[in-house]
Amino acid sequence: MVFDLGVHGFVGCSVGEDFADSVMPTWRNIAKITVKTVQGSSVEHHTRPLLDLSGNESLPLYEWGPKMDEGTYGAVYKVIRKLYFRDQTGGYSVDESTRETIVVKESPVHLSAEELLLTESQRTRIIEEDIQTHIHEATVLTMAFITVKGTPMEYAIPRVYEVFLHARVAKPLTFLDVKSVCIAMEYIHGRTMMIFLQAHFRPTAVEYNDRLFLHFLKQMATLLEILQRRLRMNHRDIKINNILIRDPDQVLPKLVLIDYGFACIAKGPQAPDAEMSRIEAGSYFGSRYACFKKGRDLCQFIYSIHCYFPLDQFLSPELLAIVRRWMTVKYQYGVADLLLGLNSHGIPSSVRLQKIEFDEGIYRFLRRPEVDPAQCAPEAILREIESVPK
Structure with missing residues (x-):
């Protein structure tokens, strides 16, 4: 399989599934934006046309609206x-029928107060690495979107339109002129899984809770099985605030996995260090820790639900016993029952914590070199779900 990233703003980039001889995107490959006044309003559009899969040429145009969310990563707007298409005169005109509401995640390039005190060469290296981690996030997300197209889980990853840069006007342009990396994505008309479960999970309705829990678990396991088998990808930041619910008014709604700021794709069996990252977003994990662990993402998904909706209070005893087996994980110093909780350093508790926090502890525990909860591997969970009494 070849991933044609060019139609998503990675100009001239296509990546093979084995990454052999692939052109990995850098800031030079990402489409740039210019500002133009259209009918009295300031809009942004690409500086060079993109080609879709049919070879049609267009220029995406953006009218920015309100900020929807903000965090350490940047902001979502x-x-x-809309799209400009080439008209009969050889110029471009706007096709209003292409108008749609989307979201843009903008990740600014900046130095912290401490980094500003470093030498010029150190600051330059940090800026270049910062840009590249944002581009890696966009790359992994785009490859995941392409991977699930045509599968039963294509609804579970937001559509990626294109990636683009905000940059200063400069000739020649260098990476020091890049101000932010932006990902234009589908606008999901839904709510987070956290909000959905707050409205639907009840300690007195364990039979319904069991069905809903298994419904979401089966969806997530199916999605992750596809991404792991076809792409060797780990998300590494799964939590119920990084999951949106499509059509939340449906009895059994569909989930959408968002925020790929920690995601990675592993090198695979052709490499001696097969589980290490070929490409990864963010800097939290780094080159010391393995990218690919089959059980990591589903284990963290279950743990995140448990932190906010304690499964020993919301699930039936029969299902809880199965989940506890899944969440019993070997590590260097013994066996951890993750339903008892972890502290913020990733050290398992031997007694049930009164309040289990979703914090850095689960990330620290799951990145340990010896930890990979194989019983939480997607294919293993899917087999067991089929045998759970309905």
């Missing part, structure tokens, strides 16, 4: 997207 609601944006109107």
Whole structure:
């Protein structure tokens, strides 16, 4: 399989599934944006046309709206997207029928107060690495989106329109002129899984809770099985605030996995260090820790639900016993029952913590070199779900 990233703003980039001889995207491959006044309003559009899979040429145009969310990564904005198409005169005109509401995640390039005190060469290296980690996030997300197209889980990853840069006007342009990396994505008309479960999970309704829990678990396991088998990908930041629910008014709604700021794709069996990252977003894990662990993502998914909706209070005893077996994980110093909780350093508790916090502890524990909860591997969970009494 070849991933044609060019249609998503990675100009001239296509990546093979084995990454052999692939052109890995850098800031030079990402489409740039310019500002233009259209009918009295300031809009942004790409500086060179993109080609879709049919070879049609267009220029995406953006009308920025309100900020929807903000965090350490940057901000998410609601944006109107339209397309310029080449007209009979050889110029471009806007096709209003292409108008749609999307979201744009903008990740600024900046130095912290401590980094500003470093030498110029150190600051330059940090800026270049910062840009590349944002581009890696966009790359992994785009490859995941392409991977699930045509599968039963294509609804579970937001559509990626294109990636682009905000940059200063400079000739020649260098990476020091890049101000932010942006990902234009589908606007999901839904709510987070956290909000959905707050409205639907009840300690007195364990039979319904069991069905809903297994429904979401089966979806997530199916999605992760596809991404692991076809892409050797780990998300590494699964939590119920990074999951949106499509059509939340449906009895059994569909989930969407978002935020790929820690995601990675492993090198695979052709490499001696097969589980290490070929490409990874963010800097939290780094080159010391393995990218690919089959059981990591589902284990963290279950743990995140447990932190906010204690499964020993919301599930039936029969299902809880199965989940506890899944969440019993070997590590260097013994066996951890993760339903008892972890502290913020990733050290398992031997007694049930009164309040289990979702914090850095689960990330620290699951990144340990010897830890890979194989019983939480997607294919293993899917087999067991089929045998759970309905």
